[in-house]
Amino acid sequence: MINKVKKGRRQIVLVVSGLAMITSIVVIIGWVFNISSVLNIVVGGPTMKFNTALCFFLSALGITLAFSRKIHFKSISRLLGFLVLFIGSFSLGEYLFSVPSFLDNFFVNDLLSGDYPGRMSAGTAFCFSMLGLCLIAIQTEQLIILKTVQHVLMLVLVIAFVSLITFILEVPTANKVFFINTMAVHTSMLFILLAASLSFKNIHLGFTALIFEDYDGSKLIRKLIPFIVLLSISLTYILLIVINSNIINYDFGLVFSTVVFILISVLYISVIGIDLNKKDIKWIELQKSLRDTNQELEYYKQALDKSSIVAFTDEKGIITDVNEKFCEISKYNRDEIIGNTHKLINSKHHNRDFFKKLWGTIRTGEVWIGDIKNKAKDGSYYWVHTSIVPFKSEAGNIYRYLAIRQDITKRKEAEEMLASQYVKKLEQKNTELEQFAYIASHDLQEPLRSVTNFVNILVEDYNDKFDADGSKYLRIIGDATERMRNLIKFLLDYSRLGRERKLSLVDCKKLTEDAVSDLSESINTNNTVIEIGEMPKLYAYETEMRQLFQNLISNAIKFQKKEITPHIKINALRENGSWKFTIADNGIGISSVHFTRIFQIFQRLHTSREYQGYGIGLPNCKKIVELHEGEIWVESEVGEGSTFNFTIPKLKL
8 A cells, every 4th residue: 555655756856857857848948949928927927047947857857866876876866956056056146146147148149138037037047956956865764854954845836826816916027025026937846746756756755744644634735725726826816806907996895805714714714623523522432432342351350361361372382462361370480471472381292293283273363262371480381272363464464372271180180090990890891701602602592502402302202292382392492402501602703703803904805705614605606796906005904894895795685675686786985085885785785764674683674584694794884883983874765775885994003
């Protein structure tokens, strides 16, 4: 925004300087070729002298170069200032010491002027002397000189403006003061333009600062000056017309003009005053709102200081301010903390990646929230729940961070204690499960074997003693004990899954082929078609993975319609850092209401007459997949086949 303003001022200066140079060149040509119409715009008025036009050209060029960033251009501008100062001062000396000079008609011979032919007016000479001094002094960096330059330029503007007013009000040359009586109208205008454009060089100093600043006083001046100037000139012009036309006499016209000026001025100022009053009312309301907001913020700050640990840092993480609670929990005083980073309280509990991610978050302007373990000055440790808030400038750059923390040490200690108790309970449960497995494998199996042996004896030795119902009951007892023995076996197998697992590099292609080979009898019986796609090599638990494929393929073969040849497709696809395996069949399908139930132990959807099984295969699959930190799910519709999906993440040794 600032660069745009500077560029805009430079463009204005270039336009004004270009206009002044063109005007001066036209006047010089007019003197060389005796074109009087360009020398005197007002009929019967004074002419712009050749030396005046030359000084205007030099001044305009100097002002243009003064706004350049190149040092040698600024040096040329200063040299041009010396030339203008010399010509102006020399001409002014002619008036002061009443001596003729060769400089007046050095370039051309002035035959149009009566008194002092070829000589610029005293006011013109003075203005050029001041303009030349300003061109020389404006390159300095001393503030007092630059302010003086602005005041000098203001003086030039006033002299030129007075001269211009005499032309607007058609004051005869004979009635003008000697100082400006021979200053031409275009001379006055160029002095105003050049002095104003040169004052833009230091627009925030002197009278330009008073006019162009963004304060209420400057805004008021910008509204009043044009109004006062235009109104006074207009009323004076009208007054002269009516007096010269003998409509009213001078005394009454002067009184009437004064009254009209006062009334219009009061009306205009009243309008401005009303607008300022409205702004003042809004400002008072804004101040009250600001005081109320500050009061609320003070309450918030007090509450925050009482409840939270607060710290401010700069954009580099250097601590600039902390509250008392920070000192209290860290055991450091303010002087020890301020100027340091949070490495002062680093407990080394968190690794480098933890803080790298933290800084990566807040440097993007996002708020980071998390738990951090710190170390106090006395060596004790404490946990804090931390929120770090970045502060951004209007340009979007981060210049400050606010860290708000709550002491959660007791909560963390409680969590650790609960976790410890949980681990102990888990160990106890595992011990109990191991004992149960031992009992199931020894104590429960023994009575089942006894029942089975006695049933076999009854069937072999006493079969003829039983009637049809007795023989039927014996078969039922035998089948029940067999199922019981199988259930215990499967339960034991389920509990042992992953107990002595070890990761190894597994070729899933070969593993699947081995599982298919193990099921060759069922495959040949049903004429099953199995397609195995590309399969990866990955780190996994080999025995469990083989059982996983075997169970899923076995189910795909078993749950088929009798009239359809089983068709199974096995594939694997890399997906989001894991391998996704799919085993799709064209079997009987599963209703969506049973998608969760089928993975629960001993849950069956069919009777043993329809499809044999114990409801342990899919729970085994689920447990194996979860041992690998993966997921398993099914996609199916009744009568449309099923697709079992499971993922195996990328595991490392």
